[in-house]
Each structure stands twice: as structure tokens, then as C-alpha cells.
Amino acid sequence: MLRLALKMLYGDRAKYMMLVCGLSFCALLMSQQISVFCGLLLWTNATVRNIRVPVWVADAKVEQVNEVVPMREIEVQRVRSVSGVEWAVPLYWSLLQTRLPDGTFQAVQLTGIDSATLVGRPTKMRAGNVEDLRLPNAVIVDQVAIAKFAKRGIALKLGSTFEINDKEARVVGICETERSFLGQPYVFTTYSRALEYSPPQRKLLSFVLVQPKPSVSIPELLARISAMGGLRAFSSDQLKWDTFMWYVKNTGIPISFGTVVILGIVVGIAIAGQTFYLFVHENLRFMAALKAMGAGFGTLAQMVFLQAFTVGFTGYGIGVGIAALFGNAVLKKGEPPFYMPWQVLVFTGVIILLICCLSAFVGLLKIARTEAAMVFK
Amino acid sequence: MSAPTESHQPLAVHTAALVKNYGRGDNLVQALKSVDFEARCGELLMIVGPSGCGKTTLLSVICGTLGYDSGSAAIFGRDLASMSSAQLTAFRGRNVGFIFQQFNLIPSWTALENVSVPLLLNGVGRAKAEKASAALLAEVGLQDKLKVRPGQLSGGQQQRVAIARAIVHEPRLLICDEPTAALDAASGRKVLELLKQRACRPDRCVIIVTHDSRIFSFADRIAEMEDGQIKAVHGTGDTQKLYV
Numbered sequence: 169m170l171r172l173a174l175k176m177l178y179g180d181r182a183k184y185m186m187l188v189c190g191l192s193f194c195a196l197l198m199s200q201q202i203s204v205f206c207g208l209l210l211w212t213n214a215t216v217r218n219i220r221v222p223v224w225v226a227d228a229k230v231e232q233v234n235e236v237v238p239m240r241e242i243e244v245q246r247v248r249s250v251s252g253v254e255w256a257v258p259l260y261w262s263l264l265q266t267r268l269p270d271g272t273f274q275a276v277q278l279t280g281i282d283s284a285t286l287v288g289r290p291t292k293m294r295a296g297n298v299e300d301l302r303l304p305n306a307v308i309v310d311q312v313a314i315a316k317f318a319k320r321g322i323a324l325k326l327g328s329t330f331e332i333n334d335k336e337a338r339v340v341g342i343c344e345t346e347r348s349f350l351g352q353p354y355v356f357t358t359y360s361r362a363l364e365y366s367p368p369q370r371k372l373l374s375f376v377l378v379q380p381k382p383s384v385s386i387p388e389l390l391a392r393i394s395a396m397g398g399l400r401a402f403s404s405d406q407l408k409w410d411t412f413m414w415y416v417k418n419t420g421i422p423i424s425f426g427t428v429v430i431l432g433i434v435v436g437i438a439i440a441g442q443t444f445y446l447f448v449h450e451n452l453r454f455m456a457a458l459k460a461m462g463a464g465f466g467t468l469a470q471m472v473f474l475q476a477f478t479v480g481f482t483g484y485g486i487g488v489g490i491a492a493l494f495g496n497a498v499l500k501k502g503e504p505p506f507y508m509p510w511q512v513l514v515f516t517g518v519i520i521l522l523i524c525c526l527s528a529f530v531g532l533l534k535i536a537r538t539e540a541a542m543v544f545k
Numbered sequence: 546m547s548a549p550t551e552s553h554q555p556l557a558v559h560t561a562a563l564v565k566n567y568g569r570g571d572n573l574v575q576a577l578k579s580v581d582f583e584a585r586c587g588e589l590l591m592i593v594g595p596s597g598c599g600k601t602t603l604l605s606v607i608c609g610t611l612g613y614d615s616g617s618a619a620i621f622g623r624d625l626a627s628m629s630s631a632q633l634t635a636f637r638g639r640n641v642g643f644i645f646q647q648f649n650l651i652p653s654w655t656a657l658e659n660v661s662v663p664l665l666l667n668g669v670g671r672a673k674a675e676k677a678s679a680a681l682l683a684e685v686g687l688q689d690k691l692k693v694r695p696g697q698l699s700g701g702q703q704q705r706v707a708i709a710r711a712i713v714h715e716p717r718l719l720i721c722d723e724p725t726a727a728l729d730a731a732s733g734r735k736v737l738e739l740l741k742q743r744a745c746r747p748d749r750c751v752i753i754v755t756h757d758s759r760i761f762s763f764a765d766r767i768a769e770m771e772d773g774q775i776k777a778v779h780g781t782g783d784t785q786k787l788y789v
Contacts, residue, residue, distance in 0.1 A: 179653020458666075460610050461638060461663055462667065463638070544722045
């Protein structure tokens with residue numbers, strides 16, 4: 169009977185297509201929008217992913233990585249004095265304006281890393297050598313800088329120069345970084361040179377990057393550092409998550425994307441629910457005939473649920489498939505942001521499943537209320 | 546109901562003081578008013594009468610697809626009121642075959658698949674069900690239409706598929722609702738000839754509700770209904786007076 173139930177479904181091509189299209193659209197809207205949302209929020213903690221260290225120490229008021237409250241340089245020494253710290257190095261991070269050879273300006277995320285150890289250096293180099301950062305006026309730019317400068321007709325390459333705060337910066341390397349929420353290029357240099365580029369301020373230290381000793385657990389070390397007062401220590405994962413949640417709580421991004429996702433669910437329920445109800449309604453006479461001929465409610469329920477789940481799985485597959493193709497295309501371009509973890513697929517699948525269950529349930533209710541005797545009317 | 550029939554045949558359907566009402570209060574309609582009815586195995590019994598007299602309601606009740614308010618109804622000795630809904634459905638599936646006025650063949654299924662349904666519902670495997678269905682379709686002259694969908698068949702052919710579907714699982718009671726209403730005279734006659742030839746057996750009772758006086762001659766007995774009651778029952782050779 170289940171095979172025949174599918175034939176019944178495929179037999180009504182118009183409704184079948186409409187059901188699949190409705191659910192595909194719903195799945196596409198949900199998975200694509202949530203993936204863009206996840207991608208966008210992933211961009212917010214790009215700095216943490218670009219500078220890979222296990223522990224970050226910041227001013228006690230800092231809530232997320234893009235919010236810098238400058239500290240005194242002595243804090244590096246204070247952190248080094250904490251039991252369980254293997255090493256601790258300073259990090260400068262700030263948005264600064266660069267002046268291009270054509271006289272225009274471009275904001276960059278200037279990242280100053282410890283010149284002795286180069287901790288926090290770019291992980292993937294396209295050209296040049298990280299050690300060359302120790303050369304005079306040396307900077308390493310990322311692929312975003314190349315693209316942004318290219319838009320203005322400037323082909324940035326090894327040896328190119330531009331100005332940061334009226335001081336020359338010479339490109340000694342081109343690296344690949346994770347794109348950031350702010351959308352500005354990363355420019356890496358040494359910590360001491362970053363202070364030279366930076367406008368004069370009393371406090372200039374942004375973060376202290378820390379490696380715990382193997383004998384100390386990260387939570388224990390975080391507690392020890394935070395207990396010193398005036399400082400707040402984060403594990404890398406915690407800082408990523410705190411940054412992520414800060415944007416969720418303090419921006420309109422979730423509401424904007426949430427609205428579209430809810431719209432997708434409503435559209436899915438409206439189209440799929442209504443069309444499936446119509447499908448059942450139009451086949452009600454045949455369902456009643458089957459009922460008269462001895463088809464029990466269980467058999468009819470199996471048929472209806474199979475029909476609903478078939479359109480659900482087909483629509484889900486097409487929807488997330490198109491979303492994945494979209495993601496594949498945009499990831500090659502680098503924007504808009506797109507990140508589709510398995511949770512997005514599960515969430516979309518569960519919503520589609522619920523829509524199918526609801527549709528099937530409404531249809532079954534109609535069948536249950538129908539007397540087999542209606543076939544004689 | 547006085548029934549001029551052979552009394553040695555076992556009872557297929559029996560009702561006593563059967564009452565069925567629709568609606569409530571001022572809108573109450575008494576569709577069946579204390580109907581006493583019986584049909585025996587081996588006979589083809591027609592229920593006739595004007596529109597709204599209760600024929601279809603009686604048919605729906607005696608095949609167990611519609612509940613009733615009072616009285617009793619039994620098929621092959623099984624009291625319908627004593628069975629749960631699920632038991633009744635299973636009982637119908639095993640013992641009752643249906644031929645509907647509008648055929649009710651599922652349009653997206655082939656003739657073979659439509660005929661197989663009662664067997665599949667009774668737990669017969671697909672291969673066995675299709676083999677038996679194909680044989681039966683061949684017997685009703687549709688051996689070349691097995692894979693054809695109902696929409697591509699004529700009205701007469703569709704009704705033959707419906708007959709095959711009604712008898713493929715060898716039911717003991719065959720219920721036919723206006724089987725010739727959607728057919729022309731020649732096709733209607735052919736369908737009744739087929740029904741008489743294929744469906745009427747000593748162990749099986751065929752009950753037909755009809756308006757079509759052209760097929761009265763096929764009946765063993767005819768029950769005349771009027772205003773929710775059995776007005777008269779005519780035996781074999783006594784049907785001529787019903788032709789108007």
C-alpha cells in the first residue's frame with residue numbers, strides 16, 4: 169500500500185511540484201539565512217582565529233575581542249609573574265587609517281605582534297617571509313588588503329609602500345587571514361613598530377597573549393590571572409563565544425535574520441500545509457473508498473505520513489542543496505559570509521519534519537472525521 | 546420484511562427495527578424507520594425506490610460503513626454493534642466487496658493496482674495479489690488493460706475494473722451502489738451480465754441499490770423502499786410490475 173501511496177502522490181504532479189517547491193523554498197530560506205547569519209557572526213571573532221594562542225588577557229572591562237580597552241605595558245610583566253604561565257607576550261590591535269600612494273585613505277586593522285617571538289603571526293603566507301617583519305618599516309598585508317587596494321587601481325605587492333600615520337610601511341609579505349566582521353584588511357607588524365604607527369596614548373597595550381605551562385589547566389590559569397585584579401583572562405574558545413554572543417545581544421543582526429527565518433517557516437507551513445490539505449481533501453473520496461474496503465486508520469496514516477515525509481525529504485534536499493551551492497559560490501568570492509555547520513542542517517531538517525508532521529496530522533484529522541459511507545453519496 | 550426466498554439458504558444480512566436519524570431537534574430527519582430486512586446467500590437482491598427514500602443509508606448501514614441509532618444489524622450472524630471500529634474495518638475488508646456508482650478507482654494507479662487493493666489490504670503479498678488481479682482482469686476481458694490508468698478506460702471498462710476489484714478477494718457480500726448509473730444502456734446490461742456471471746454464487750450475497758429499471762430482470766428479489774421503510778418485496782418473476 170505504501171508504494172501505491174507514493175504513486176498517488178506522484179500522480180498529482182501539480183500538487184506534488186507545489187509541495188516540493190514550497191518546502192524547498194522554506195528549507196532554502198532557513199538554511200541559507202542561518203548560514204549567512206552564522207558566517208557573519210563567525211567574522212566577528214576572526215581576530216581570535218587569526219592569532220592562535222590559547223589564552224587572551226585584556227582589561228577587566230573588555231567583553232569581546234573587537235572592543236579594546238588599552239592597558240599599561242606593565243601588565244605583561246604582571247601576567248608573566250602568575251604561576252603556571254609558560255610565556256606571555258604583548259599584542260597591539262587597533263583600527264588605523266592608511267594613506268595610499270594616490271592620496272586616498274583605507275582603514276586597516278593594525279596588529280602588532282611580539283618582535284622577538286613573532287607569536288600571533290599569520291599562519292598562512294602567500295608571499296614573503298614572516299621573519300622579514302623585523303626589517304625596517306616592514307608590514308605583512310592580507311588578501312583583503314590586496315583586493316581593496318586593487319579596487320583603487322593599486323597593485324599591492326612585495327616592496328610596495330603606503331603610509332600609516334605619516335610613517336612609511338613597506339610590504340614584506342602577503343598572508344591569508346580569516347575575514348573579519350569589520351571588513352577591513354589585517355596589517356601585521358611588530359609590536360614596537362605598531363606603537364610607532366599608533367597615535368600617542370598613555371596606554372597602548374591591547375591584549376596579553378599567554379601560553380600556560382603543560383602542568384596547568386587553562387581554566388585554572390584563567391582564574392589565577394583574573395584573580396590578580398584589573399585583568400580578565402579568556403580562553404581562546406571563550407573569547408570567540410563571548411564575542412559571538414556580544415553581537416547577538418547588542419546588535420539587530422539576530423532580529424533581522426530571525427525574521428527571515430520565521431518568514432521561511434511561515435511560508436513553508438502556509439504553502440505545504442495548505443497544499444497538502446488540498447491534496448488530502450481532493451483524495452478524500454478515494455481514502456473513504458479505501459476505508460470502506462478495509463483500510464484501517466493505521467494503514468491510511470502510514471500512507472499519509474509517507475506522502476508528507478516524501479515531499480518533506482525531497483524539498484529539504486533541494487532546499488539545502490541550493491543553499492550549499494550558494495555557499496560554495498560565495499565562499500570562493502569571500503563574501504557574503506557563509507558558514508553552514510551540521511547544526512543548521514539538523515535545525516532545518518527538524519523544522520521541515522515538523523511542517524510535514526503538522527500537514528499530515530491535519531490531513532489525517534480530515535480522514536479520521538470522514539465516514540467510509542461518504543463513498544455512497 | 547416478508548421475503549419470498551428459499552429459507553434453507555443462510556442469512557447474509559439481517560436487520561431488525563433498524564433506525565437511523567440524521568440531524569437533531571427541528572432538523573431531525575428519519576432516514577430509516579424501523580427497517581426489518583434480510584438478504585440470503587446465493588441471491589441477487591435489489592433495493593429500489595425514489596430518491597431520498599433511504600436506500601443508500603440502508604446500504605451504508607448493512608455493509609458496516611455507517612452507524613445506526615437503534616435496532617440491530619448483522620452480517621453473516623455477526624452483530625455490527627458488537628464490533629469496534631477497527632474490527633468492523635477488518636471484517637469489511639475480508640467479507641465485503643464494493644462497487645460504487647462513480648467507480649472510485651484511484652486515477653494515478655493502473656487497473657491492475659486498483660484491483661489488487663483488497664488483496665493488499667488483506668495482507669496478501671504484492672506479487673501474489675497482482676497475479677490474482679491480472680487473472681481476474683483477463684476474465685472480465687481487460688487482459689490488455691492491466692497497465693492502463695482508469696482515465697484511459699471507457700465507463701464500461703472502468704466498471705469492469707471495479708467489479709474485478711470488488712470480487713478479487715472473494716467476499717461473501719457484494720454491495721453495489723447504482724452500478725449502471727454512469728453507463729449507457731448497453732454497457733449497463735453488459736455489466737449486470739458480468740456481475741451475474743462472475744459474482745453470483747451460492748455462498749455469496751449480492752445487494753444492488755439502483756434506480757435503473759432496465760436491470761430489474763437480473764434480480765432474484767427486489768425490495769421496494771419508500772420514506773425510510775421497506776414497502777414491499779418482490780420475488781423472482783414478480784418484478785414486471787415494477788417497470789413503469
